[in-house]
Amino acid sequence: MRPFTYERARSPAEAAAAAIRNPGARFIAGGTNLLDLMKLQIEVPPHLIDVNGLGLDRIEGTQEGGLRIGALVRNTSLAADERVRRHYGVLSRALLAGATAQLRNKATTAGNLLQRTRCPYFYDTAQPCNKRQPGSGCAAIGGVTRLLAVIGSSEACIATHPSDMAVAMRVLDAVVETVKADGTTRRIPIAEFHRLPGDTPHVETALERGEFITAVTLPPPIGGRHFYRKVRDRASYAFALVSVAAVMQRDGTGRVALGGVAHKPWRVEAAEAELPRGARPVTAAILDSAKPTHDNAFKVKLAERTLAAVLAEARG
Amino acid sequence: MVRVSLRVNDEVRSVDLDTRTTLLDALREHLQLTGSKKGCDHGQCGACTVMVEGQRIYSCLTLAVMHEGNTVTTIEGLGRPGNLHPMQAAFVKHDGYQCGYCTPGQICASVAALDEIKAGVPSHVTADLMATPQVTADELRERMSGNICRCGAYSNIVDAIIEVARSPA
Numbered sequence: 001m002r003p004f005t006y007e008r009a010r011s012p013a014e015a016a017a018a019a020i021r022n023p024g025a026r027f028i029a030g031g032t033n034l035l036d037l038m039k040l041q042i043e044v045p046p047h048l049i050d051v052n053g054l055g056l057d058r059i060e061g062t063q064e065g066g067l068r069i070g071a072l073v074r075n076t077s078l079a080a081d082e083r084v085r086r087h088y089g090v091l092s093r094a095l096l097a098g099a100t101a102q103l104r105n106k107a108t109t110a111g112n113l114l115q116r117t118r119c120p121y122f123y124d125t126a127q128p129c130n131k132r133q134p135g136s137g138c139a140a141i142g143g144v145t146r147l148l149a150v151i152g153s154s155e156a157c158i159a160t161h162p163s164d165m166a167v168a169m170r171v172l173d174a175v176v177e178t179v180k181a182d183g184t185t186r187r188i189p190i191a192e193f194h195r196l197p198g199d200t201p202h203v204e205t206a207l208e209r210g211e212f213i214t215a216v217t218l219p220p221p222i223g224g225r226h227f228y229r230k231v232r233d234r235a236s237y238a239f240a241l242v243s244v245a246a247v248m249q250r251d252g253t254g255r256v257a258l259g260g261v262a263h264k265p266w267r268v269e270a271a272e273a274e275l276p277r278g279a280r281p282v283t284a285a286i287l288d289s290a291k292p293t294h295d296n297a298f299k300v301k302l303a304e305r306t307l308a309a310v311l312a313e314a315r316g
Numbered sequence: 317m318v319r320v321s322l323r324v325n326d327e328v329r330s331v332d333l334d335t336r337t338t339l340l341d342a343l344r345e346h347l348q349l350t351g352s353k354k355g356c357d358h359g360q361c362g363a364c365t366v367m368v369e370g371q372r373i374y375s376c377l378t379l380a381v382m383h384e385g386n387t388v389t390t391i392e393g394l395g396r397p398g399n400l401h402p403m404q405a406a407f408v409k410h411d412g413y414q415c416g417y418c419t420p421g422q423i424c425a426s427v428a429a430l431d432e433i434k435a436g437v438p439s440h441v442t443a444d445l446m447a448t449p450q451v452t453a454d455e456l457r458e459r460m461s462g463n464i465c466r467c468g469a470y471s472n473i474v475d476a477i478i479e480v481a482r483s484p485a
């Protein structure tokens with residue numbers, strides 16, 4: 001690890017200001033992604049801003065009847081919260097399908113949203129990677145691509161976003177709340193939060209430099225039955241090949257988002273009209289512009305079959 | 317260098333550390349508590365599992381400075397030869413290890429896993445999110461998936477944990 005200086009932030013706006021004052025600084029929350037990457041010198045921040053003491057660890061009801069989840073709420077606490085289990089089951093299920101108990105006890109809501117890709121070439125500092133080193137090229141294109149994206153990728157990057165939680169947040173229309181160094185706040189819909197790689201795969205979210213996440217809000221409950229089905233190479237402690245987050249209503253209508261297929265949770269609202277007709281027309285519409293490689297073409301079929309299993313269970 | 321004070325196994329310990337020092341390295345290299353092991357140093361094996369403020373975490377993926385004033389329990393704090401924690405005794409009785417390298421992490425994780433079930437935390441295999449989670453072999457296998465055992469002592473580990481869970485407290 002490279003040397004760094006360390007401070008404990010005293011308020012969200014001060015954390016944001018400290019990040020502006022110290023170019024290259026990073027906030028540290030659970031540290032489970034950042035420290036891993038710092039050990040590998042993929043992240044080399046000269047300064048860390050510890051945001052654990054900010055008291056952003058509460059889950060509160062909102063005036064509209066939804067929930068406001070503090071940025072520092074741990075993944076375990078969020079999954080186990082009675083209101084989340086009862087009204088937002090897809091979120092509990094997605095969290096519990098990710099990582100391990102030890103990691104979920106540390107991992108935070110904001111840190112989970114901002115975790116970086118698991119592309120093997122991003123992790124191998126001997127390889128070119130536009131995300132790690134802008135302009136260096138992409139070793140994944142033409143390489144081993146089994147785990148990589150099938151849709152929304154670019155000539156510059158074909159990585160996926162690894163979060164399970166974010167896929168459930170997308171299906172629930174969550175909103176990310178932030179504060180900037182000057183104290184101004186904004187609300188970013190989850191659909192606009194993560195970016196596609198385009199020409200700038202190192203720019204992963206809508207956040208500006210120093211912008212700090214204070215909370216994620218969920219709209220009022222939408223009822224229905226909640227599902228998160230994750231397919232992976234082993235039954236636990238592995239990232240998704242493909243995952244399906246779904247909320248299904250009694251009349252066969254519902255919402256669906258896919259994980260493991262793109263640089264962000266992948267949801268196409270228009271495709272959801274096909275849900276009463278079964279999985280195939282839905283995934284055909286969601287993945288209509290998919291450009292899989294030879295190695296990962298299986299993900300397209302796997303998405304359809306995973307959704308079919310969810311729909312069968314929903315009819316159950 | 318920064319001064320860090322931790323309450324480790326009921327004793328307040330202060331050390332001067334490089335900011336880069338992980339909690340695991342602080343325990344092993346600076347406090348001579350070598351029970352916690354370093355397997356992967358990347359959150360992938362569980363050998364470094366300790367409890368901080370009663371929660372199990374990987375001590376390799378957190379910095380010691382982030383835990384100023386926190387209460388840390390390591391395998392040494394659970395029990396010692398002659399005065400074993402029930403989970404340590406059950407691992408011995410059921411042969412819950414071969415080489416023993418993963419064992420401190422396994423035991424800390426086991427104790428915390430039972431606490432999590434008691435506190436009503438669901439798992440990936442809990443069928444009904446609104447029901448009280450139960451101690452079953454399936455639940456324990458999922459809840460213990462963050463601790464890898466290269467010797468494959470898994471089935472005996474599950475037996476040991478079930479015995480502790482079923483014995484009157």
Ligand SMILES: Cc1cc2nc3c(=O)[nH]c(=O)nc-3n(C[C@H](O)[C@H](O)[C@H](O)COP(=O)(O)OP(=O)(O)OC[C@H]3O[C@@H](n4cnc5c(N)ncnc54)[C@H](O)[C@@H]3O)c2cc1C
Binds near residue numbers: 029
């Ligand atoms: C072995 C292993 C297996 C895993 N398996 C899975 C899995 O199956 N599914 C899954 O979804 N995840 C998995 N994870 C990833 C895990 O979920 C993430 O590491 C975790 O959620 C990150 O949260 P954190 O709080 O520790 O983030 P940190 O490491 O503290 O931070 C991550 C990033 O977010 C930034 N940040 C943190 N908080 C804020 C804030 N409030 N505002 C702005 N920026 C902020 C940091 O600066 C940093 O850049 C796995 C991790 C490991 C190590």
Ligand code: SF4
Binds near residue numbers: 138139157158
């Ligand atoms: S796919 Fe993206 S993350 Fe992977 S090597 Fe290419 S640029 Fe880097």
Ligand code: FES
Binds near residue numbers: 357361363364377
């Ligand atoms: S040494 Fe910490 S998880 Fe392997």
Ligand code: FES
Binds near residue numbers: 417
């Ligand atoms: S007993 Fe050898 S690794 Fe588990």
